[in-house]
Amino acid sequence: MDTKLQQLTSVMPKEFTLQWLSQITDHFSNKRIIGHGGCGIVYRGVLDNGEEIAVKKLYRSQQPGHDNDKQFQNECTNLMRAQHKNIVRLVGYCYEIRHELVEHNGGHILAGVEEKILCFEYMQGGSLENHLSDESHGLDWRSRYNIIRGICEGLYYLHNGSNHPIYHLDLKPANILLNKEMMPKIGDFGLSRLFDSTQTYITSEVIGTRGYMPPEYIERHKITKKFDIFSLGIIIIQIVAGPKGYTKSDEMPSQQFIELVHENWCKRFQATISAHTSQEIKTCIEIALRCVEGDRVKRPTISEILEELNKFDSITVNELNKVTTDLKRKQSINQYGSSGMFSKSAGKDGSMLSCSSRASLASKPSGVKIECGTLQLPNVKIFKFEDLRLATKNFRPDSVLGEGGFGSISKGWIDENTMSPCMSGTGMTVAVKTNIHEHDLPEEWLAKVHYLSQFAHPNLVKLIGYCKIDDYPLLVCEYMLRGSLENHLFQRGASPLSWDQRMKIALGAAKGLAFLHSQEEKIIYRDMMTRNILLDTTYNAKLSSFGLNGPVGERGDMSTTATLTYVYAAPEDQLTGELTAQSDIYGFGVVLLEVLTGRHAFDSDQPQGEHNLVEWARSYLTHRHKIFRLVDNRLDGQYSTRGVRKVAAFALQCLALDAEMRPSMDAVVSVLEGIQDSADQDRKLGKQKHLKSRYT
Incomplete structure (x- = not known):
């Protein structure tokens, strides 16, 4: 059964009345204050069923156009755009003008006072600022690493998640919030800006927080994506080495600081630290030190940072x-x-002596x-x-x-x-x-x-x-001899797959996924992407079993930290982090587009506006003739026009924003089998015509 909070947290934020917000915050009682910011106070709101939301009341303004007007608009607009598991979710807002008697020139006048309020999901873990400590105590390494990675994934989404990147411009531990599972979410978008493809901006405004501003902004008021990267570097240092970590790093050579932090963590483990964890610690510090380079050109992009962190998902020899x-x-x-x-109990030599159920x-x-x-x-x-x-x-x-x-x-x-x-x-x-x-x-x-x-x-x-x-x-x-579908579609120098091979592979992958979804306890695959579709010698497709989840619970979904690359993730997954069978179907729709176009789901080398394959392709998928502009040029026209139209139409259904409108995998299999049957009939008909022409 839906809770009241679930009803409130739909994709589009709700407009709330001031009266209702006053009621759930005990009339904005001081006892309900959970935080202060540069532009407002945050209260804990309690719904009538006991669930909680965060209510951020901006400081009052009697002058329209005041700075907090802009901050209210920025935060509201950009949070509506930024829906991701590592971005704090905007639940609703309130904008009302109340008439009150205010002092003016020694007397009182009736003036309109603006009340601007933003409501967010409540983060039980509070801000990251409250959890920072040095290496000797506090959060363990795995928790810290997961927080670093989550912040990076959230920032990646802001910088690359749409054609108009969002620069946060005020990243700091106080603006990183943690839920009860300690998953980090970036919040406080009051200073954020939405930019187009231009790389550099000059501003006369004072933005950000001292200590987290890059030198090019302090000296020349210059803003680029590398503003956020500089702030991120300081945050990573503070997560790994404590609140005073950045000051320490400034007092010694980089390598000496890296070794010092590593040595401190070894003491914390009180044992031999694993090679993997050791390398994680060192690399996180190395990344952070590159992020805080004085020359912004030397700082890595968020894509490069995530690429380095992804290397820890593999084990070296x-x-x-x-x-x-x-x-x-x-x-x-x-x-x-x-x-x-x-x-169990064991002897001194490690042998098992007894065990009990x-x-x-x-x-x-x-x-x-x-x-x-x-x-x-x-x-x-x-x-x-x-x-x-x-x-x-x-x-x-x-x-x-x-x-x-x-x-x-x-x-x-x-x-x-x-x-x-x-x-x-x-x-x-x-x-x-x-x-x-x-x-x-x-x-x-x-x-x-x-x-x-x-x-x-x-x-x-x-x-x-x-x-x-x-x-x-x-x-x-x-062992799958021909490797992944990803390599055949995107690897430089790879021979292009024919149309028939692509349809055979798509059908095989669909059958594998349909089988998982057909189990009595439905299995969510969760990693539907071209790299996980493997091919045998005859191009039969098989889903890699390495990322399989367990069975779905009674509610039909599985709440988990989504591991999908965001471009394969359904909109509802990016919003909540919950995976369902519909999540797999959306991912399969992305795969179908990649098979059809020969393009990666996200490719920054494509022209501006075409980086995100799904966003770029949507307008073509609904047009009877324009869909052929999507087809991989390497096919050189050797494909079934009827098949292309069917694949395009079904890919669009799989990519429906409303999860309930997506087809089942059984329906997908049926359509792809129909395409293959038509191709087989066309080949037979072609052979018959060829034989007839030879003997007549």
Whole structure:
């Protein structure tokens, strides 16, 4: 059942009355104040059902055109445009003029007093400013890293999410808010500006906050995207090294500061820090120091920053080697931890002495055998890490097939019957996937593996087995010789796919997704994009299983931190971060457009106004003749015009802004099968005509 807050937080903000806002804030009581800003006071508003919103009352102005008029308009307009999981959501607003007696020239006159109020989602975690601390205490590293990444994703959306970038111009910890899961959201858009394609602006206004302003603004009042990047750099330093971190960084050489911060974090861990975490800390500081370069040209773009952070979603060969330094340690491949279904006690040598059940066996997944803290999955092999290390030749660089959002993929060889490692080029080729960011408890991770293991379908990559050592889970899957659809569409020098090949691939991917959606407990794929569609020797498409979610709950959705690149994410996902089956269908619509056009979903090398494929293509998709302007030039006219029209029409349906208007995947499969059947009939008819011409 919808809550009152859900009714309020529709895509378009509501207009509220001053009387109602006064009521939910206890008449703007001082007890309800949760923050002060440069242009107003923020109150906690409590709805009649107990839910909360933040009510920002701007300071009163008796002079129309006053600065806070502009700030009110800026914040309201730009927040309506910026709908993303890492941007604070605008719930509503109020603009009323009240007539009051005010002092004037020693007397009193009746004057119109403007009341301007903005209402936002309530952020239970408060501002980032309240959570800053040095390395020795406070938030752990994973929480800090996730906050850094979330801020970067929000800023990326502001700078690149539309044809008119938004410059925030007042990024600081006080304007980064945290929800109860500590997800960061950028707020306070009172100083933000909406710009066109011009790169540099000069302003006479005083904007921003001292300490977060770049030197080119302080000295020459020059504004570019690099204004926000400078502010971001200071914030990252403060997140990693505490509120005084930026001052420290200014007092010593960069390398010395990096080593100091790293050393402090090592002390915090009180143990050997993992190679992966060590590199994360160093790289975050290195990025931050580049962001605060005095010369703005030397500062990275937000795209470049995210590209560097994405590298942490893959594991390097050196890191893997360090994981194996103590193979004699007790392996946690298949044992439940004490916080899970079983508790255990161990001898001094690490051997298990006893274990006791903490849950009834009725709670285990069906088809799974449980033996004293061990899950035995019926259809998958449990590999030893040493065997996978040998199968991939120690994960050496020339075995790495690719790196993506969840880890790296290495090529290996195993015996098809014994599943033992064998020499390169012999036996069965497999893909070994490392999930370095897997933080589930052992039983939760194994539950995911169980879900992967029970699904067999021609259009899903087959899971062969798994291994879990310490915090590094690995999956072993069938090897797909022709790689990803992304490489065939966009890799420089790749031979263009024919129209028939594209339709075959699209149909295969659709069938795989339809299969997942057809389960009794519906599975959300969540990563529908060309890089996750893999091809075998005959161009049969299979969905990579590496990003699969578990089953959908009773409500039919799954609240999670969306990992989709924003251009593949449905509008409602960007707004709430909740994923549904309709999210997958929107993502498939984006893939269809990429297949049709041969263009990436987002390509900054395209002309201005064409960077975002979906936004650019919408106007063409509805026009009977203009749709052919979308077709990939590399097809050289070799395609079915009827097929193009059908694909364009169905892509548009998949990309409907209203999730309820999108078709089911079964309907998508039906349409694509019809296109393929028509192509088969055309080929047969062509052959018949050819034979007839030869013998008549």
